[in-house]
Amino acid sequence: MKHKLLFYIGLCLSLHIYSQTNCESGFAGEYPCNDYDLMSRVPVSILANNLGTPEGSDIWGWTDPTTNKEYAIAAMTNSTAFVDVSDPLNPVYLGRIDTENGNTSFWRDVKIYNNHVFIVADNVGAHGMQVFDLTRLRSVTTPQTFSPDAVYNVVSSCHNIVINEANGVAYLVDCKNTGRGVHFVDISDPVNPVTLGNYNSEGVTHDAQVVTYNGPDTDYTGKEILIGSNETKVVILDVTDKNNVVKISDVVYSQLAYTHQGWFTDDQRYFLLGDESDEQSFGINTRTIVFDFQDLDNPVESSTYSGPSTAIDHNGYVKGNEFFMASYRAGMRVLDLSNVGAATNSLSEIGYFDTHPANNGTGFNGAWSVYPYFSSGNIIINDIERGLFVVRKSGTLSTTEEEFKNQFSISPNPANINPTVKAKQNEQIRSVAVYNILGKKIFFKQNINQPEFVLPLENQSKGIYIVKINGFVSKKLILR
Structure with a gap:
């Protein structure tokens, strides 16, 4: 009987949620960690459909303004999964939206506006932008395969989507049929998107952040500012008027390989940039470059953080004085920004949860992205091979x-x-x-x-x- 019980436990764990494991003596179960506990994990086998060989990619979160429930929106290579993570110890898989044209993709990216999720996919043909009303999740009692509420077909395949929630405009980047720069879409009525044009004068925009500017450069207060990670440079644009985009400046840096993604500090003074290929190209450790954007017309490189391994940094997001970075084989790394303006030792690592326990080498496995913005303190990570992780700072569970x-x-x-x-x-x-x-x-x-x-x-x-x-x-x- 004991052997049968162990078999059933193993079978269920291979299919289902891995539950709470505290970080003790540097490990939460098999996962290396520092000051972050594992609440639960939902593997790729549950999140994705069976088309191709599914993997995890982008992730974002939604908090229902009526119920205050928290949901993970986990992008996979063939679908987008929805998981109720309100109880972080017992997440509930609710269902998925499959890829629009039946083909798998290398990447899928999602963002939120007005209780709707907007989904784009890269290298997948005529996928367009799917729109799904997240309030539909309130009534789900059994897992479903959902259909989108709308599909915007002006674009075909896009690498990423950016939304400035203050203005109801989506910025689709690296769309293969619209010039590979930035494509503007009015989403103020989410299920009826309206084209606002394109901007392609600065080459390929791989990723971006758009803010209604309230930083130290008063020349641009109240303007919509786009910071583009454009493969070979960082570009700063005034996109307030979509018909008259104004380039403010651009900036490059030493050992440039592939300008990938970055994020403002909360005061919009500093911009933290990750180059996705510098570890491979130059044999260096994980690198985060800090730019001083006090003068948007004259951005300057301020300092550089070097991590403890050669893992490749991917997507990173700022919350208060902390920078949460998905660093592929090194998992989620948490950096302290308290001294971000210092000339040396401006950033320091204060915690991590390594979703790829095998090694911290230079390769494209492990943590793709992280979402640290739930008010509960729960953090969600999407790992390419291992799926959705819910983690939390040690000792903070209610x-x-x-x-x-x-x-x-x-x-x-x-x-x-x-x-x-x-x-x-x-x-x-x-x-x-x-x-x-x-x-x-x-x-x-x-x-x-x-x-x-x-x-x-x-x-x-x-x-x-x-x-x-x-x-x-x-x-x-x-x-x-």
């Missing part, structure tokens, strides 16, 4: 949640008979829901209002289940 968890128990567990949920002290069991490994609700009962409740699971298959008590506390149950 003590209230932990206390509530301790008020309930399930026995026997593992169980080969119907187990009993029991409440301790003065608690009562008001409702119970049971989910299988795919997130499908297989049992639900409310208005119980008793200290004990027997789960009628005698007809269910062996495996791992999640039992949610009173709509808040989640417990893992093994049926054997």
Whole structure:
């Protein structure tokens, strides 16, 4: 019986969510870490469809303004997956949107505006931009394959999408049929996108950030400023008037190989840039270049951060005084920005969670991107081979949640008979829901209002289940 139980546990873990593992002595399970715990993981096999050989790519997050639930939007090479991560220990896969034309892509990128997600894909032919109303996720009870609410077909294949949420305009970059610069789209009515033209005077725009400027250069206060990572340079554009884009300046740097992606500090004074090929081309360690943008007409290189390994840096985002960088084989690295203006040692690493435990070498595996903006403190990472990770700074998981968890128990567990949920002290069991490994609700009962409740699971298959008590506390149950 013991061997059979281990088999079923292994089978379920290969298909389902890997649950909380604290970072202790430099590891969270198999994953190297420093000050970040693993909350859960959802593998590629659940997130993607079976077309081709699926991998993870971009990731973004959405917080429902009505329910405050948090959702991960995980871009895959053949689809876009939606996962409810409101309970970081027990994420629930809700479904996916498949690629628009039935072909797989090397990359897929997503961004959010007005409760809609906008999805582009690269090297995939006539994909266009898919638009999906995220409020549809509120009513999902079983995983679904969704259809988009709209598809914008003026573009075919685009590498990335940028949205300045303050103005309702999407900036699609490196679109193969519109000049490979920047393509402007009015998305103020999300399901009825309107073309606003193109800007192609500065070559290929690989990635960008667009802000309504409120930084130190008062000449541009209130203007829409685009910072483009344009393969061979960083370009600063005034894109306030889409029919009259004005180039402000550009800047290059030493050991330039492929200008990939960057992000402003919150005060819009400094810009942190990653070059995706310098580690390979020059044999250097992970490098983040800091530019001083105090004068947008005259940007200057301020300092350089060198990481502890030769891993390639990919996408990075600023939140307050921290820079969260997806660094391929080195996973997520967290840098302290408190001294960003210093001439030397301007950045320092203060934590990490390595989603690629094999090595930190120079290769295109591991963490593709990271989203650190959930108000809960949960951070989501999309890993090329291993899928969605939910991580969190060590020691910050709600003590209230932990206390509530301790008020309930399930026995026997593992169980080969119907187990009993029991409440301790003065608690009562008001409702119970049971989910299988795919997130499908297989049992639900409310208005119980008793200290004990027997789960009628005698007809269910062996495996791992999640039992949610009173709509808040989640417990893992093994049926054997």
